[in-house]
Amino acid sequence: MSAQAPGAWARWVGLLSAREAPHSLAAFRVGVGLCLWHAFGSPLITGTWSLIWVDVDHGGYRPLGGGWLVSALGGPTPAVIGGLLGLGLLLGLNLVVGFASRLSAFAALQVFLAITNLNGHTGGSYDALIPNLLWLLTLADSGAGASVDAWLRARWASPPTTPVRVSAWPRYLVIGQLLTMYCSSGLQKVGASWIPGGDLSALYYILQQPTWQRFDMRWAGHIFPLTQLATLATWLFEVGAPALILVLWWRRTRARPGRLRALANRLRLRDAFVLFGLGLHIGIMSLMEVGPFSTASMACYACLLHPEEWAALLRRLRPSRGPIPA
């Protein structure tokens, strides 16, 4: 058995063989499904979809190519793009309720890539983040908890199934993806106004950019020192994000000795990271219009809570209903 073999590889294999309850993955799946509604629904409601994703010959403003899927369906016409957007919304609903979850995630991934790759001028980093999350939902047993899939599985299973356990590695990969995104973004914030030692005015000036602001932000001039503090905190948070891996390891091995481990657990650094990160994204959502970037990022936070923590949270919300079903 691999767990008995010594060495780093065996430990790596052992870590990736761990299994756990499906609650975290279920919450993540619901979050990504809602995010798809945001990503596909907003251009539909405003009508922007027919401007940006339809070829100039059919009412759009640019000549567009099209990947294999759009080409196979007949090109970027209103009927094809409208149909794909409708399908995308349906697949998002599937993810929320957990119906044919892995298949829906993979189909949503292909639909998302097919649509958003049409016009490279009209996207943001969420066009990279959302497909990554859909791919991880495809790899994971993402329909194992809080889903129609789980309900059907339990109904048809004979003999009755034992409590559902899923592989833990997809949750690790979601966390890894989130931290990679933060760190990479932080390292690329090379403007002199971002990096400590400068005037830390980056956030103030970004909030003044008409492209991204939700409303006139000149009032930020009155709280400039606060924006400087936020600039520094954001940069440190992003660049230092990979340190969370160590913090999570210390949480997992809390019984072991070590002053730093004990201190990190006493300071509840994981909780501090979650609170700061969620605050950052809520702040971005409130002040800036950057599409579903924050909703997609916040969906990943579901995986920062261990399934047992989700179970405890749900028990607290509905104490009289007994154990949490998968």
Add this chain to the structure above:
Amino acid sequence: MPDAHPPRAAAPPRAFARAWPHLRALLISLHVLAVILGALPAPSGGMKRGAWRDPTVQDEFAAWRGRLAAVGLDVDAQTFEDELWAFATRFMAARAVVLKPFGPYYRHFGTLQTWRMFVAPHRYPARLHIDIYENGHWVNVYEEQNPGPDWKQGLLEQDRFRSALFRYSWASYERSYRQFAAWIAKAAAVDYPEASAVRLRWFKYKTLPPAQAAAGVEPTGSFIMTHVVPTHPDETGAVTPPATAAEPADAPVEAP
């Protein structure tokens, strides 16, 4: 469940079951490697030398030259840019070689890692203005982020099109900007049938520093990239608008 007498047919699945954790760990490792390599910082969006002339970029270069000078590394502006360009070009070429094996995985499974977000604030932003030429004078029907003239505002300020608007105020996107202007002219012909032309232009200004913004100072700037498109190009006898008569293009003006 232990089996004292396993049937022969069960042997291959058992061998696979033993190998699977290792194979899975290998595949996950490759995924992690693809993610990390793809996410390594790269100046992909900045590889347009022409865009380096923008004042925002020039200000950044000046700030970094100042920092280098502070530690005894004096470099003149031209050398700094040339060296930076040469390094970035070499780096991007090497990066392309390293990432090539992962290309299909990035493209077909959505694992692309592009996290260049707010690399540096744009200190010389531009606001799009759209005017129509009607009854002998220009009428402003849209101004970016202004709740007043709000024609097509919901459409143009949806987050995806904000990304396009950001690009089209840069000269390197001139062609796409003109395509967008042609679309706007068609849309204006429907909503303003009396209009004979539509004018798109950008009010480019320097963002006010905090103290001036707090004091209520209005930014000054100039209109750039003015583009006039007839709304009924096939009709004869349409009123021809004065392309630059209303005000000299690119002349410094108060914030509208």
